[in-house]
Amino acid sequence: MSETEIETAVEPAAAEALHDEDDRLKSSFVDAVIECVEQGDFEGARSLVRPLHPADIADLFELAPQDMRRPIASAIAGLLDGDVLAEMNEWVREELIEALAPHEVAEIATQLDTDDAVAIIEELEEEDQRAVLRAMEPDDRAAIEEALSYPEESAGRLMQRDLIAVPEHWTVGHVLDYLRKNEDLTTDFWEIYVVDHAHHPIGTCKLSWVMRTPRAIGISDVMQREQTLIPVDMDQEEVALRFQKYALISAAVTDPSGRLVGMITVDDIVHIIQEEAGEDILKLSGAGDGDINEPILETVKVRLSWLVVNLGTAVLAASVVGLFQGTISGLVVLAVLMPIVSGMGGNAGTQTMAVAVRALALNQLTSSNTARMILREFRIAIANGLCLGALIGIAVYLIYGNRDLGIVICLAMIINNIIAGLAGILVPVSLDKAGADPAVSSAVFVTTATDVMGFFSFLGLATLWGLHG
Structure with a gap:
């Protein structure tokens, strides 16, 4: 150029x-x-x-x-x-x-x-x-x-070591002189941490408070004693939740003995929130890191492993269909309609699962409200099932002129929506209780449940009802 x-x-x-x-x-x-x-x-x-x-x-x-x-x-x-x-x-x-x-x-x-x-x-x-x-x-x-x-x-991986910590017996004047005379101090900070003789944090003082307070006032008289301390081994997702919950700009990090060893600032937390949110969405789909810059071989390995698992669940669902070959051969339209039941159940289960995984990630779903959440999703599933069942039942009756077929698909839709709602909440909660990441495996279990029960309920009811051509 x-x-x-x-x-x-x-x-x-x-x-x-x-x-x-x-x-x-x-x-x-x-x-x-x-x-x-x-x-x-x-x-x-x-x-x-x-x-x-x-x-x-x-x-x-x-x-x-x-x-x-x-x-x-x-x-x-x-x-x-x-x-x-x-x-x-x-x-x-x-x-x-x-x-x-x-x-x-x-x-x-x-x-x-x-x-x-x-x-x-x-x-x-x-x-x-x-x-x-x-x-x-x-x-x-x-x-x-x-x-x-x-x-x-x-x-411990997330924290910065460069921070400002001063002893509790200093005055504001001592702090200002210390900040001005020491050129090696970090230049990016919003709070000053006050520590005792054992270097345990006992309070925090915003920089604006120091600048507006007379020099003779003790720093311990200005500081805020209530503070959110972050254990050095705390998971970064939990750290992000604390920042969000308490509207923190920065927070002190302490080792197992309670000594101040670093600080975490909100700019780091923004990256963590973005990373964790994207990570959970990608885990739900089994897409690995989902990064367009990830080497192709790495991407194939991750995606293929989950696709193989999904292949196994698809075979399981197909085997359920195989149990009712006689019923299907007697009324071929059943083969046309059964994907509707399983597909709608899968969509309903995914909705509930997404809400449950998010609630678990944000600590909104805990042992104290799990039963209430399950009952809530059960009610939602019944309501959705009744509405969808009525719609598809009427549509099938009008299209095919078969009242019994309309009733069967209506009942199957209600049953599978209830199964989807319960699976969508119970699977993530159970995985979380077992110490597994609910974002990783929930989708496989929920999809399997809705496919298998969708086919089984529809074809099973059709068999019991005695539907035939």
């Missing part, structure tokens, strides 16, 4: 014209960067990318074709820093990190907060992790190693 073309492409960035309606980089801009890289015009590529926010540079790599990501990284090497990697999709980030030397990864990691550095290093192979850690400064290495010792997706 010519210098004039580069300036033309860069100029709209200030006017926010580089983004589409979804706030993603326009394809024309991505193509312009790729063109520069392909022509060997690295300075032109850097000129285009330099004005971008780190999150937009991360988007650039995700939107670029896979075979162009490493060439782009080489072309804009100076702009590919820790902030960009922290914003990047994990699959794309892993691909780029594999192309970097351990000392380069270590240098990038030291630019980041501990939680972001851990997110990068934890994805590496164990041998690569050791190589990167060896290349880091002792203090940084110790912090990363400590974080990696905690369970995955726990508060």
Whole structure:
């Protein structure tokens, strides 16, 4: 690209014209960067990318074709820093990190907060992790190693070590002087934690309170003693729920002895909420991570395993149909209508299951209200079954002129809707009680129940009713 073309492409960035309606980089801009890289015009590529926010540079790599990501990284090497990697999709980030030397990864990691550095290093192979850690400064290495010792997706992996903690006997003046004179302190914080002699958090003080309080006042007189403490081994989903419930901006993280070891901020929680919500939806469908950047082989492995399970449940449902071959041969229209019963039951079960899984994830469905929830869904299932049964029964009677067939399909629809409602609530609750993730396996069990009972109730009632051609 010519210098004039580069300036033309860069100029709209200030006017926010580089983004589409979804706030993603326009394809024309991505193509312009790729063109520069392909022509060997690295300075032109850097000129285009330099004005971008780190999150937009991360988007650039995700939107670029896979075979162009490493060439782009080489072309804009100076702009590919820790902030960009922290914003990047994990699959794309892993691909780029594999192309970097351990000392380069270590240098990038030291630019980041501990939680972001851990997110990068934890994805590496164990041998690569050791190589990167060896290349880091002792203090940084110790912090990363400590974080990696905690369970995955726990508060210990999520927390930042850089925080402001002051002793309870200080005055506000002492705190202000400490903040102003120490250049090594973290610059991103909203609260100051007050600790006792054993470094146990005893209160928290918003930065605005400190700024508006006379210097002579004791910090313990200003602080708020009630605070939400996060155990270091708490699951990140539970951490997100606490932030949501108590409207937190940040929260102190404590080790098993009660000592203050880090803090979690709301910007990390936003990522967790998005990640967990998407994860549960994808688990319900058995689609794995569902990431378009995930390697094809990995995607096939995950999806195929669940499809094989579904194949087994389909065979089970088909075997139920096989029990009533005589009835079906006597009245072929039964074969036409039976998918309606099972299909509607499946839809009803999916609705109930989605509500139950969400309620469990948000801690809205607990042992104290489980019985009430089951009764509620039972009533809903009866109401839906009666309405749908009446509609399909009347329709079948009008179309086929067979009153008995209309009654049978009406009763089957009612029965299967009740089964669907109960399965939709009982399966997730039972899996949760057993310690399994209800989002992972619920769909298979609920679908099996509605298919099998849909076929069995409809064909069984038709047999008992003595329907024939």
